[in-house]
Amino acid sequence: MSRVYFTTPIYYVNAEPHIGHLYTTVLADTLKRFHKLMGDDVYFLTGTDEHGEKIAEVAARQGITPQELVDRVSGVFEGTWKQIGLDNDDFIRTTSVRHKQYVQEILQRVKDSGDIYFGEYKGLYCVGCERHMNLSELVDGKCPDHQVAPKEVKEENYFFRMGKYQQLLVDHIEKNPTWIRPERFRNEVLAFLKAPLDDLCISRPKTRLTWGIDLPFDDRFVTYVWFDALLNYPSALKRTKDGRDLFERYWPHCNHLIAKDILKTHAIYWPTMLMAAGLPLFKQIDVHGYWLSGETKMAKSLGNVVRPLAFDKRFEKEGGIESLRYFFFREMKFGQDAGFTYELFVERYNSDLANGLGNLLSRVASIAKKNLGGVVPGRRHTFGERESKVEEFAREVVERYPAYFEERQFHTAIEEIRKLLAVGDGYINDQEPWRLARDEAKRTDLERVLYTGLEVVRLAAILLSPIMPRKCAEILAFLGETRPLDGSIPFAELAAWGELRAGHGLGEVIPTFPRIDEKRLKDIAPANAEPGEPGGGAGSPTRQDLKPPKPEITIDDFGKIDLRVGVVRAAGEVEGARKLLRLEVDLGESKPRQIFAGIRAAYPDPSVLVGRRVVVVANLKPRQMKFGLSQGMVLAGHDENDTRLGTAMFVDGDLKPGDAVT
Ligand code: ME8
Secondary structure, three states, X not given: OOEEEEEEXXXXXXXXXXXXXXXXXXXXXXXXXHHHHOOOEEEEEEEEEOOOHHHHHHHHHHOOOHHHHHHHHHHHHHHHHHHHOOOOOEEEEOOOHHHHHHHHHHHHHHHHOOOEEEEEEEEEEEOOOOEEEOHHHOEOOEOOOOOOOOEEEEEEEEEEOOHHHHHHHHHHHXXXXXXXXXXXXXXXXXXXXXXXXXXXXXXXXXXXXXXOOEEOOEEEEEEOHHHHHOOHHHHOOOOEEOOEEHHHHHHHHEEEEEXXXXXXXXXXXXXXXXXXXXXXXXXXXXXXXXXXXXXXXXXXHHOOOOOHHHHHHHOHXXXXXXXXXXXXXXXXXXXXXXXXXXXXXXXXXXXXHHHHHHHHHHHHHHHHHHHHOOEOOOOHHHOOHHHHHHHHHHHHHHHHHHHHHHOOOHHHHHHHHHXXXXXXXXXXXXXXXXXXXXXHHHHHHHHHHHHHHHHHHHHHHHHHOOOOHHHHHHHHHHOOOOOOOOOOOOHHHHOOOOOOOOOOEOOOOOOOOOOOOHHHHHHHHHHHOOOOOOOOOOOOOOOOOOOOOOOOOOHHHHHOOOEEEEEEEEEXXXXXXXXXXXXXXXXOOOOOEEEEEOOHHHOOOHHHHXXXXXXXXXOOOOEEEOOEEEOXXXXXXXXXXXXXXXXXXXXXXXXXXXXXXX
């Protein structure tokens, strides 16, 4: 039995989870389920990263305290994972006492060993990344991930002697070729380490930022958020479970799962911190690529995200997140970027789940229902050459399957399972059980064929169970396979050919994966699209539903409307108003105007609007509403019934608050 400790990044709580966060968390969940299936001892941690400038800034913009913000959003993350049924063993918050104490303990230890010193920092800082940047990392003067120019900072701070550990780190990477996977990320880190490694600034003066963990040796400073956050991985293990010390048990088996955005912090800052603290290094980092929306990374700061729970609801009948989990592993080659669109999701769902797995199951089960009274037949001894071929193919797939998971070749594992299903399907087509059913003398043949078909489905469901745990459990229960998938029965036994239990009564045959009508995509996706979400916005070229144009006006009529550029300074929900957002919009006047806009449905996370330039009707007579005075109107798009989501218009270019729009 081997042991593994999987971690996801702990997510920033400046905005709510989207399917990028879901992917890494589902990855950990899937790997945990896979290892349990293999009989291994496995532990899975996720959580939230709650300190730092970014969080403090968002809280200030929303007019709430950082604590209020982090409590709310951390709750959304934890609640989302729970609702989806993820099997994490712990959820760490960096504002928890257990974590803070650990961070202070390590800081003191590193300080005592002489690896922390006081000095001055001067350079560039990207708040989005929460790290200092070199000029060479910028593209057109901006951080490539956040599209924002980093700010210049100069201040006295504490530094960690990171540079001291450079050679040790290079040696470790060279000696352990699979420590960072896939290889191209290992090469990237080694290339970065060719240049001298600077020391790391690990504090922030409280005169500028108070939202952080106090340095134990100087309370005029708080800890830099990455020095705090990375320590979550061991801090969460500083407890016992069933009387056993979790740190001792799991730390040496730690396997970090991250996307490439945080490779540098995990592959450089983190191991050098561990070395300085005298702690063993983690065992492995697996790095995945980005989920893209169009050409760009799906990111909360770019406002082009898909929300897990909204997705789950939208495709509830079709398995919701379970089907998305399948799509994740089918579509993303580990380490490379992959695109998410609803069209692609529906295409893969229909071809693989509705037509593939779902169809084979319902086809075979329906014939068994109709002709065998719904009882799983048992005719192993009559297996012929055709069945042996199917059996042999299945055995090979089962044999290769664990290695694909170990190597993170999920898409290949899925490809193999699809092949197995195709072999099963081809076998059924060739054997034509519906024809056999017409001839009483062929009853044994019919039983043999149906048994084989159902056995293929059982095996596919076992192999897919780490990826779609709930749906596969449903399929397996339907087939009478109720043995636990938690390692208590050896995998080799569960996945051996011929383990399908004869005599089980099949329940009612209902489609496990009903087909999604593509027309529904047209109706649903654009209507509920979030800003920038794939499928959103674009209208069809020949619309029949356009309103008739309003009567013509003269340019003088139009000139009466004072349109101005406004910058959204704050955006929040309005209690008791389902459709409204309360915006504070800067028009270059002495103070921002309060405007209530009916665009809430389009912005489930209103903070994405903050900092964006919108068009405001500045001379609209102020309107006293139940919630307060609305001083203008933000232009937004909506359909004739106001049922579609409105999207505020944004202004590009170098315009300032108050500039005219004509
Ligand atoms: O970086 N595609 O938090 P974060 C794939 N708090 N994965 C994505 C993704 C996308 N489009 N968007 C987000 C932080 N992710 C730090 C981590 S760890 C000690 C501190 C996932 O909220 C992916 O796992 O910005 C990525 O690494 C992580 O979310 C970044 O989350």
